[in-house]
Amino acid sequence: MYEGAVQNLIDELGRLPGVGPKSAQRIAFHLLSAETADVKRLVGALVEVKERVRFCSVCGNVAEESECRICRDPRRDTSVICVVEESKDVVAIERTREFRGRYHVLGGAISPIEGVGPDDLRIKELMTRLADGQVTELILATDPNLEGEATATYLARLLKPLGLRVTRLASGLPVGGDLEYADEVTLGRAFEGRRSLDF
Amino acid sequence: MYVSHLQLADYRSYEAANLELEPGISTFVGPNGQGKTNLVEAIGYVATHGSHRVANDAPLVRRGAERAIVRAAVVRGDRRAVIELEINPGKANRARLNRSAGTRPRDVLGILRTVLFAPEDLSLVKGDPGERRRFLDELLVARAPRYAGVRSDYERVLKQRNALLKSASARYFKQRAEPDLTTLEVWDQHLAEAGAELLGARLVLAAELQPLVEKAYGELTSSAGSPALHYRSSAVEEGDELPVDRPQLVDVLRAALAEARPQELRRGVSLVGPHRDDLQLRLGDLPAKGYASQGESWSFALALRLAGFELLRADGDDPVLILDDVFAELDSERRRKLAEHVRTAEQVLVSAAVPGDVPPELMGARYRVREGTVERER
Ligand SMILES: Nc1ncnc2c1ncn2[C@@H]1O[C@H](COP(=O)(O)OP(=O)(O)O)[C@@H](O)[C@H]1O
Ligand SMILES: [Mg+2]
Ligand SMILES: [Zn+2]
Numbered sequence: 150m151y152e153g154a155v156q157n158l159i160d161e162l163g164r165l166p167g168v169g170p171k172s173a174q175r176i177a178f179h180l181l182s183a184e185t186a187d188v189k190r191l192v193g194a195l196v197e198v199k200e201r202v203r204f205c206s207v208c209g210n211v212a213e214e215s216e217c218r219i220c221r222d223p224r225r226d227t228s229v230i231c232v233v234e235e236s237k238d239v240v241a242i243e244r245t246r247e248f249r250g251r252y253h254v255l256g257g258a259i260s261p262i263e264g265v266g267p268d269d270l271r272i273k274e275l276m277t278r279l280a281d282g283q284v285t286e287l288i289l290a291t292d293p294n295l296e297g298e299a300t301a302t303y304l305a306r307l308l309k310p311l312g313l314r315v316t317r318l319a320s321g322l323p324v325g326g327d328l329e330y331a332d333e334v335t336l337g338r339a340f341e342g343r344r345s346l347d348f
Numbered sequence: 349m350y351v352s353h354l355q356l357a358d359y360r361s362y363e364a365a366n367l368e369l370e371p372g373i374s375t376f377v378g379p380n381g382q383g384k385t386n387l388v389e390a391i392g393y394v395a396t397h398g399s400h401r402v403a404n405d406a407p408l409v410r411r412g413a414e415r416a417i418v419r420a421a422v423v424r425g426d427r428r429a430v431i432e433l434e435i436n437p438g439k440a441n442r443a444r445l446n447r448s449a450g451t452r453p454r455d456v457l458g459i460l461r462t463v464l465f466a467p468e469d470l471s472l473v474k475g476d477p478g479e480r481r482r483f484l485d486e487l488l489v490a491r492a493p494r495y496a497g498v499r500s501d502y503e504r505v506l507k508q509r510n511a512l513l514k515s516a517s518a519r520y521f522k523q524r525a526e527p528d529l530t531t532l533e534v535w536d537q538h539l540a541e542a543g544a545e546l547l548g549a550r551l552v553l554a555a556e557l558q559p560l561v562e563k564a565y566g567e568l569t570s571s572a573g574s575p576a577l578h579y580r581s582s583a584v585e586e587g588d589e590l591p592v593d594r595p596q597l598v599d600v601l602r603a604a605l606a607e608a609r610p611q612e613l614r615r616g617v618s619l620v621g622p623h624r625d626d627l628q629l630r631l632g633d634l635p636a637k638g639y640a641s642q643g644e645s646w647s648f649a650l651a652l653r654l655a656g657f658e659l660l661r662a663d664g665d666d667p668v669l670i671l672d673d674v675f676a677e678l679d680s681e682r683r684r685k686l687a688e689h690v691r692t693a694e695q696v697l698v699s700a701a702v703p704g705d706v707p708p709e710l711m712g713a714r715y716r717v718r719e720g721t722v723e724r725e726r
Contacts, residue, residue: 260508261509261511261512262507262508262511266528267528267530267531295501295504295538296508298538302534303534307530
């Protein structure tokens with residue numbers, strides 16, 4: 150244990166994803182010996198991201214205004230919604246230029262081990278968006294791993310009574326992986342070859 | 349196939365070892381505790397990515413070292429592959445194939461195939477169902493490495509489902525909260541799908557093993573008594589037939605899960621699925637476990653391993669046969685018959701504390717093992 154401020158910093162860093170106690174200590178000491186100006190820039194970036202960036206009130210994607218760039222774009226097709234786990238998946242799909250509809254960011258996937266159930270995801274918000282009947286197709290683009298599949302299964306069952314066309318990205322995506330790591334060509338193909346889910 | 353070269357760094361008692369091996373029979377001799385099993389265990393690790401002695405990898409790394417490296421050159425016909433595994437307990441292993449990085453461990457699974465006989469094999473007959481499930485699953489993976497993925501998918505589903513059942517049952521007991529059945533049904537479906545794939549493969553395998561076990565058992569012992577394998581699924585009642593067709597197995601599992609649901613919610617664990625199954629072994633009308641004599645149990649255990657060997661051999665290529673200190677456990681008749689049976693394998697690696705325990709026909713190239721060093725005897 151270190152004294153007050155240093156230990157506080159280590160504790161805070163240790164709460165970040167992917168940062169264990171050893172890395173937290175290393176980063177803390179790196180910051181201690183860094184130039185004041187560099188540290189101030191980092192602090193500025195942290196504060197700015199919290200002040201300026203928020204989540205789109207419609208789809209949950211990161212946004213700098215109350216709605217994200219995609220939801221505000223009138224050229225986007227409003228009859229299709231692509232459901233993804235995280236904002237970074239939106240970026241990955243946008244890179245393929247295959248998709249002209251809108252998104253819905255769930256904020257994760259169902260994972261009982263991590264204590265994440267349907268109520269912890271933005272599923273109610275999705276149901277609200279579907280209420281006016283404008284949307285006719287829903288593409289479930291959760292990660293091609295177990296938790297992503299389970300989330301897709303859950304949604305497909307939930308949506309069944311609405312009578313929408315519900316599709317899942319075609320296989321060919323690296324199984325067990327993250328959508329964001331799929332290359333553009335593979336992801337683009339997966340979009341084209343999406344198949345209807347039927348439960 | 350055969351292993352032509354083995355190199356170890358910080359594996360068990362070996363700081364460094366480097367040895368050339370030949371096809372045919374090789375025998376490792378040395379007093380107990382000198383490192384014979386460690387050596388053949390390392391070869392088994394290259395084949396299965398696990399130890400036959402311990403469930404986790406930490407004990408495989410030499411005390412005081414951070415990671416162990418096992419490198420083996422495997423010759424199959426006119427092709428040679430160099431497999432290197434870096435064992436990092438608690439973290440992902442790293443693999444290299446023919447010295448090039450960027451290989452995933454699962455890409456090198458299945459290149460080397462081994463069948464390992466060890467004193468622990470008696471627990472195939474006398475031990476818990478888990479021992480027999482592992483026997484089946486390891487054989488599945490050796491025959492088709494993709495089953496390693498099927499197995500880990502199933503285990504992942506099981507973990508998730510158990511976590512859900514556990515929290516649902518805790519909430520029920522504390523707050524009388526009704527469980528979220530929609531979410532549970534999603535996991536039922538995934539458990540049934542992953543489970544049906546594993547279950548179907550095990551059923552086919554058990555049927556293929558049956559005649560081979562009978563034959564091997566008959567060759568090992570002159571006593572009467574016919575061995576039988578019976579796959580006992582937790583999804584059906586004793587005596588009920590299981591379909592072999594995968595979609596039908598999915599239905600069977602889903603129905604069994606539906607029936608077990610109240611009990612599962614009460615206890616907070618998954619009670620139905622391949623993780624609860626057993627491969628029951630019978631001799632004549634009696635279960636082998638609890639009834640068979642020590643000699644009969646050994647014959648059954650050896651017959652299971654030999655059947656596995658025959659099955660892999662029939663796929664087109666002899667697996668490397670490893671006999672770790674088993675002769676000391678057997679009477680002279682079983683020793684001789686086992687030796688007779690395995691002699692023809694492309695490569696046989698034998699270890700023994702007392703050279704006299706090894707039948708003369710299995711005395712091939714001799715290696716002396718002493719305090720973590722191996723030396724060829726000329
Ligand atoms: N991780 C380890 N680090 C150092 N020594 C080990 C390790 N694991 C096992 N050993 C040592 O290896 C020896 C056992 O070797 P083993 O191959 O089982 O002997 P045997 O020749 O009887 O088959 C023991 O002396 C044990 O202390
Ligand atoms: Mg030994
Ligand atoms: Zn938006």
